[in-house]
Amino acid sequence: MGPELHYQMIISRTAELRTEAADHRRVRQVEAAKKERSEGGLRRSLFGKFSAA
Template sequence: MGPELHFQMIINRSAELREQAADHRRAREVEKARKSQAGGVRRRSLFGKISAA
């Protein structure tokens, strides 16, 4: 494999990885926004609400 072809493959792969990272970052931001819109109320399980008598 020639150096030019290898260099082009590296450029393409790095662009793909940057795109994946951007998608992942956007997904985390959306999840964070959804959690903040929920009013910050944590939902507890049934067993978390029952107190030991």
């Protein structure tokens, strides 16, 4: 395998890994936002009930 081909393979694999990392990061951000929204919504409604009573 020539050095140019090896270099191109490295560049290609690096691009694939960066894409996978970006996708993984996006999924984790969405999961964290959903969790924060669900937990925060319950707390706000609970406190709202206490303060209104």
